[in-house]
Amino acid sequence: MVKARYIMIGGFLGAGKTTAVLALARQLRADGKRAGLITNDQSFGLVDTAMLASHGFDVEEIGGGCFCCRFNSLLQASENLSRDARPDAFIAEPVGSCTDLRAAVSYPLRRIYGEDFEVAPLSVLVDPVRAERMLGLAPGRVFAPKVQYVYEKQLEEADAIVVNKVDLLDQARLDRLQSALASRYPQARLFAVSTRTCSGLEEWFAYVLTAAGGSQIAPEIDYETYAEGEALLGWLNCTVNLASKHEFDGNAFLRSLAARLRSAAKTGEIAHLKMTLSPDQGNDIAVLNLVRSDGAVEMSHRLQAPLESGQLILNLRAEDDPEQMWARTEAGLYATAAEFDAAANVEQHEFFRPAKPNPTHRMATV
Numbered sequence: 001m002v003k004a005r006y007i008m009i010g011g012f013l014g015a016g017k018t019t020a021v022l023a024l025a026r027q028l029r030a031d032g033k034r035a036g037l038i039t040n041d042q043s044f045g046l047v048d049t050a051m052l053a054s055h056g057f058d059v060e061e062i063g064g065g066c067f068c069c070r071f072n073s074l075l076q077a078s079e080n081l082s083r084d085a086r087p088d089a090f091i092a093e094p095v096g097s098c099t100d101l102r103a104a105v106s107y108p109l110r111r112i113y114g115e116d117f118e119v120a121p122l123s124v125l126v127d128p129v130r131a132e133r134m135l136g137l138a139p140g141r142v143f144a145p146k147v148q149y150v151y152e153k154q155l156e157e158a159d160a161i162v163v164n165k166v167d168l169l170d171q172a173r174l175d176r177l178q179s180a181l182a183s184r185y186p187q188a189r190l191f192a193v194s195t196r197t198c199s200g201l202e203e204w205f206a207y208v209l210t211a212a213g214g215s216q217i218a219p220e221i222d223y224e225t226y227a228e229g230e231a232l233l234g235w236l237n238c239t240v241n242l243a244s245k246h247e248f249d250g251n252a253f254l255r256s257l258a259a260r261l262r263s264a265a266k267t268g269e270i271a272h273l274k275m276t277l278s279p280d281q282g283n284d285i286a287v288l289n290l291v292r293s294d295g296a297v298e299m300s301h302r303l304q305a306p307l308e309s310g311q312l313i314l315n316l317r318a319e320d321d322p323e324q325m326w327a328r329t330e331a332g333l334y335a336t337a338a339e340f341d342a343a344a345n346v347e348q349h350e351f352f353r354p355a356k357p358n359p360t361h362r363m364a365t366v
């Protein structure tokens with residue numbers, strides 16, 4: 001029996017993990033291979049799941065906690081994906097505020113389930129603009145020191161650090177960032193890619209599809225500081241049904257809502273605001289992202305036609321008070337609905353600070 005490849009693509013919120021998962025899954029499909037995708041969040045109702053599923057891939061969503069703390073759900077997700085079609089590779093995206101994946105996921109998988117999976121090296125993606133600020137190479141808003149601790153731990157445990165979005169940097173900035181990463185995290189192999197323009201992907205994908213998993217000792221981690229850092233981030237997921245008597249422009253709706261949320265969030269740095277809008281008719285989807293408070297709102301997918309009704313999924317992660325995040329989101333939602341002469345019905349919403357991580361397994365060595 002050929003073992004399925006188990007590939008985990010980590011990295012901080014907004015680094016481009018889901019975009020990379022999609023690019024790798026497409027590559028596998030083009031090569032005649034099957035990919036099973038696994039998304040993960042502290043809660044349920046994920047933009048990432050909706051986005052990946054809209055491309056026709058099999059996706060399992062693990063909600064209610066990170067892979068480390070829901071290790072058995074991760075295995076269950078693999079089993080569910082295997083039931084219909086045995087994937088050649090599982091591609092899993094952990095929560096962007098999560099770390100200690102080497103000790104809590106990769107090594108337990110290798111030690112306990114080495115017969116079933118061939119575990120790939122751990123890739124950690126970075127957004128270069130965020131990384132320049134976090135590493136002190138450029139001015140700009142950064143997160144609190146305990147969030148920074150989580151960010152640094154992610155890089156410390158990486159087999160490969162993948163500088164993504166290189167289309168946003170000139171060569172001098174990229175060189176400076178790469179040399180800072182190489183000197184601070186000498187254990188990691190460095191890649192520079194753009195999942196948007198596809199530059200550098202071939203080399204990185206060849207690595208994740210063929211290289212053996214690393215065997216370095218997992219970095220030590222202070223779970224108190226990690227938990228406090230994660231809990232500084234507010235988390236909000238909501239699903240909303242939109243309906244109007246007239247057709248309205250769904251792309252403009254998302255842009256208008258994002259502008260309201262950004263201007264209302266004056267204090268806490270936005271880590272990632274993402275939304276999808278799926279019309280009730282057809283299978284089109286709009287996807288909007290904002291990955292820092294002073295960043296540009298981007299739409300990676302646009303609706304081709306106006307809609308009368310559809311489902312909006314909104315996920316917001318920011319260094320902010322979750323209750324206030326929800327109050328502002330609700331107000332922004334109703335104001336935007338009024339602007340577009342639509343009714344907004346909140347089907348599900350949750351806002352909270354992530355609970356202290358409590359991994360199912362922790363194995364510092366392979």
Ligand SMILES: Nc1nc2c(ncn2[C@@H]2O[C@H](COP(=O)(O)OP(=O)(O)OP(=O)(O)O)[C@@H](O)[C@H]2O)c(=O)[nH]1
Nearest residue numbers: 013014015016017018019096165194195196272289
């Ligand atoms: N310019 C540029 N933008 C990119 C690239 N890759 C991803 N993005 C954008 O970065 C934003 C965030 O991408 P995602 O793939 O959702 O990031 P993520 O790491 O999965 O985010 P979380 O799941 O919230 O942690 C989106 O607007 C993407 O279109 C890239 O190579 N270049």
Ligand SMILES: [Mg+2]
Nearest residue numbers: 017018048093
């Ligand atoms: Mg994602």
